[in-house]
Amino acid sequence: MSDGFATRAIHVGQEPDRSTGSVIVPIHATSTYAQDGVGGLRDGFEYSRTGNPTRRALEECLASLEGGRHGRAFASGMAATDVALRALLRPGDHVVIPDDAYGGTFRLVDKVLREWGIEHTPATLSDVDAVRAAIRPNTRVVWCETPTNPLLNVVDIAALAHLTHDAGAKLAVDNTFASPYLQAPIELGADLVQHSTTKYLGGHSDVVGGALVTNDDELAERIAFLQNSAGAVPGPFDAWLTLRGIKTLALRMEKHSDNAERVVEALLGHPKVGRVLYPGLPGHPGHDVAAKQMRRFGGMVSFTVEGGEQAALDVCARTRLFTLAESLGGVESLIEHPGRMTHASVVGSALQVPDELIRLSVGIEEADDLIADLTEALG
Missing domain, CATH: 3.90.1150.10 (Aspartate Aminotransferase, domain 1)
Structure with a gap:
């Protein structure tokens, strides 16, 4: 039998430290790692932009809480959104966004991605017919918030996933308002879940961060590549603070x-x-x-x-x-x-x-x- 949510929030990725027995994951404040000969990496770590033990603990925990196989942490929720959309879209592609989307998401899509040839259409995502009308042949992503910010509209994730997949597109869900404790988009058919971990996951207004979780192996590989290439990763203390917050989520x-x-x-x-x-x-x-x-x-x-x-x-x-x-x-x-x-x-x-x-x-x-x-x- 799998462990319950609160148990996983406290334990997944957070086993006592092997060298000291520390019950709490250490803050690995290092930029680089000694190698046992050229290419001889210890636990796969070589440089902290690419990977850090504290961040890895957070990513494992986030993936577990969202019911996914792959989790990646970022320096902010907007950094996570940016990487998600660049992992899913190419110039000439189209994305459907909520007609009451978070302002920062709209700004990214309308003012930044538009310059790179990404088209977008706002739609009432709680209305399946409205979403169907907004989808084009070049639609690759439907970006969903539920509940939405700030009008608190609710989207049927399972119904939207079915419609999106029938159109050959991916469904990404911003789960920030609900948190993984209240809502599990991947179980309902979402391909990708995004969080501003600054909010409920961190929970104490003392750290900024973001996260992406998916079960899609190919998408996860692309996200990991962009995470490392673009470098918008959280520092070890930020990862540690977020882990601490998650324990009481x-x-x-x-x-x-x-x-x-x-x-x-x-x-x-x-x-x-x-x-x-x-x-x-x-x-x-x-x-x-x-x-x-x-x-x-x-x-x-x-x-x-x-x-x-x-x-x-x-x-x-x-x-x-x-x-x-x-x-x-x-x-x-x-x-x-x-x-x-x-x-x-x-x-x-x-x-x-x-x-x-x-x-x-x-x-x-x-x-x-x-x-x-x-x-x-x-x-």
């Missing part, structure tokens, strides 16, 4: 989800709140799909406020426990205005988000304190 995601449900309940009854966007709500259009493919509904909540953009900015400025900051997934609660912050890069495009939208990353503080903070900020 299961516990944290349960608490994030508990607190988010309490916050959502409070927001629903507030007269100055318009829409509340959360997959756990029975009225959410993706609720049934989320209930089917997710363990819980997560710690991300978005909502609109009455009074437009200025009212939203005022709320963001008045919170005390919710820190006004970008990013998400840490133990502390964060609040942001996507239109002015994380999604400023999509202003004026088809992906522009509502001006009155606020996004919350609900932390693991006492739920009553978080609710009181938001209630006071809303006035």
Whole structure:
């Protein structure tokens, strides 16, 4: 019988150190490795851009948590996205992206890859017919987020995988919002999973990183080549911090989800709140799909406020426990205005988000304190 998620998070790739017995994986702060004669590598290590024991431990753990055979760690989530798309696409190819994609992903596709002859089409990925209409003969990738950032739309991964594969394309899923604890895209048919490990995997707002996981041997080989060639790898201390965060991922995601449900309940009854966007709500259009493919509904909540953009900015400025900051997934609660912050890069495009939208990353503080903070900020 295979070990459970929390057990694998603590143990896979993290056996006690062979030379000292250290229970925690050491931080291998080295740039190079002594060789036993020319080409005589010890455990395959020659140079830390190519491989590092601390990073290897992280990559093995990430692969296990996502149910994949191959895991690769990167210096940031965007570095992972860049390598993924360059591994999957060539000049003249086409990629379908969400019509509410993360701003950084849109910027990479629209401003960087476009210059190299990569075409893209935004589509509502929760609508199978819309995706089918967006796919072209030269479509090689469908890039999916679920839940999406920041509108928290939900995509049926299994249905999208079936459609994508029928078109001869690959399905890549950004699983950052859910984390591997809440959602397993590879089990649902995805070819590749991407993470900003900065977020829930690291979990403490103290490290930036990214990851790719796949079961596709050929794709894994291409990713490994690009990882080494481009060199956007995490240092050993970054890898160690991420591993440390992963050990408590299961516990944290349960608490994030508990607190988010309490916050959502409070927001629903507030007269100055318009829409509340959360997959756990029975009225959410993706609720049934989320209930089917997710363990819980997560710690991300978005909502609109009455009074437009200025009212939203005022709320963001008045919170005390919710820190006004970008990013998400840490133990502390964060609040942001996507239109002015994380999604400023999509202003004026088809992906522009509502001006009155606020996004919350609900932390693991006492739920009553978080609710009181938001209630006071809303006035």
